Amino acid sequence: MAIKQTGDIAAQRLSPEQLSCEFSDIAPLLDASAAAAAASRCHYCYDAPCVSACPTRIDIPSFIRKISNGNLKGAAVDILSANPMGGMCARVCPTEILCEGACVRHAQDATPVAIGALQRHATDWAMARGEPLFRRAAETGRHVAVVGAGPAGLACAHRLALAGHRVTIYDAREKAGGLNEYGIAAYKTVDDFAQREVAWLCSIGGIAIEHGVALGRDVELDTLRQRHDAVFLAIGLGGVRSLAMQGEDLSGVLNAIDFIEQIRSASDFGTVPVGRRVVVIGGGNTAVDAAVQSRKLGATSVTMVYRRGVESMSATWAERDFAQTSGVTLVTHASPTRLIGADGVVTGVEFERTASDGIQERFVVEADMVLKAIGQTLVPVGIARELLTLDGSRIEVDANGRTSLADVWAGGDCAATGGIDLTVQAVQDGKVAAAAIDAQFARTAVQAA
CATH class of the missing domain: 1.10.1060.10 (Alpha-helical ferredoxin)
Structure with missing residues (x-):
């Protein structure tokens, strides 16, 4: 979703030289x-x-x-x-x-x-x-469908390919990588590293990626089950929670994940519009990435507001410290009550918090851009209701990532694995599922012998 330039939202606030410095690698290699x-x-x-x-x-x-x-x-x-x-x-x-x-x-x-x-x-x-570190096992004749080319899907595909199985990854995007490609701050993954890592993963052989294929839109789960010996669902969380309050449709109000994606997709950071006064609502890593990058693009003031205390924030102390040293103001124990606008354009956010004496107080933070980072949700398109948890928020799986369908596994953010929502946990989910799928194939081969 492109960011509209309206009011005080504009591109090219900094020179190319300044932007190059701002978006350089924050953790350069050790010699x-x-x-x-x-x-x-x-x-x-x-x-x-x-x-x-x-x-x-x-x-x-x-x-x-x-x-x-x-x-x-x-x-x-x-x-x-x-x-x-x-x-x-x-x-x-x-x-x-x-x-x-x-x-x-x-x-x-x-x-x-x-x-x-x-x-x-x-x-x-x-x-x-570029030296090969691993050698793929002999071809087994098995073919697995992986839906989603994020960390869980890629890790699962790599493990399965190593075991000699063929894998086809179906992904709705133009590039593989999932959140590693589209949802992480640009200053963390410079020099197109996400794509270089995908290329390395696929160099093992036996992995094909079909882009522009979305589950429930371009292909059905039943079709994948018929075409393949197993299916691994790694569709992530494609929805974004709504504030559900007055003014959310104002120009200048957008999802933080869309803002981050536009930065990651830009060939020139100077083309990405940003407000002068930015308010980020949320306390997780997405909120931090959006807030810090707003400052790096040239926003004059960036305020990150979270409804609880810092001890409850999903962003770690290191992320919080980095945001604040980058010029982001952190406000805690404040919940948004309404978005204020004029002529269809956002001008500020009203918050409410409880003071130390127990009195409820309201205050307004002026803004020409508001970024919502209050969490993502599962979009279960193409997923039968019986595969979901009772509340419908995730895909129900066992300890090995297996769903209620014998030939379908799931992992990563979309699955109720009980792990933390981090890249490293998604990788582990993919590994666990791949091992379970491989073991199932081995059992089937023994039974058929």
């Missing part, structure tokens, strides 16, 4: 000496807590030891055998609450080993070299 120094801080713990904290269970002490010994290929194999999207996860994972948050160095000097940076050091080296 060899810095990587060696960072690796030397690891204790290579037995039963390492960092491994338990990683949803994909990467053997972190092993890959760091290999880096310290100069064996970057071995380190990359350790990482990518557990997490085929280890390069992206090194960029976007909240390591501060996962692996690095569990690092034992916290108790010694309050500074964890730079696990994320070391992971990126090894995986970027491997992808730049």
Whole structure:
């Protein structure tokens, strides 16, 4: 959805040189000496807590030891055998609450080993070299449909292809990657990394991607079940929650995820319109990405407003700190009551909060752009009601990602797996489902023998 230029919403607020600086990589690569120094801080713990904290269970002490010994290929194999999207996860994972948050160095000097940076050091080296790290098993004759080319779908496809099965990924978008391509801040994944990672994943062979194919619009689930030996649903959350209040249809009010997508899709950041005074409603990673990028595009003031306290925000402390050091004002314990406009254009947002003395107070934050980041929802087009949870919010699955249909699995944000809504968890969901599908094929082959 294109952002309309109305009122104070305009493009090219900063020069090309300024934009290039603003959207440069926020976490540039370690060089060899810095990587060696960072690796030397690891204790290579037995039963390492960092491994338990990683949803994909990467053997972190092993890959760091290999880096310290100069064996970057071995380190990359350790990482990518557990997490085929280890390069992206090194960029976007909240390591501060996962692996690095569990690092034992916290108790010694309050500074964890730079696990994320070391992971990126090894995986970027491997992808730049282009050497094959894995060999695909012999063709099995099985063919699996994967619906959705996001992290869960790609991880599942890669694992299945490694096992010798053919995979066709059906995706509604022009590019594969899902949220990695369209929904993550541009300064986190520079140099078209999402597409380079997709190319690496598919280089294993046995994976085909059909773009512009949406479930329920271009193909039906029953049709996929007839054509393939199994189906994995990784359709993500395509809907956006509404504020359901007065003024939501005003010009200048839009979904944060659409704003982020326009930035990610732009060949020139200077063409993306942004307001002078931006208000972002929400407290998650999408809210932070939208708020920070508004500032980077040249917004004069950006205010991120969340209805609860910081302890309840899904964005981590590191994300909050980054937003505030980037010039974003954070307001907590405030809920929007109405969007204010004039001549069909938004001019501000009225909020309500309870003061320390218990008195309800209302205040207005002026704005010419309002970005809604209050969560995404499942759009169950093409999904039978019996496959959904009781509240219809996700696809019901068992511990292996299997749905109530024997030949259909699901994972990622669309599935009720009980995990956290992060790229790394989606990858793990895809891995688990691929293992279950492969095991089912093996059982069927034994029974047929």
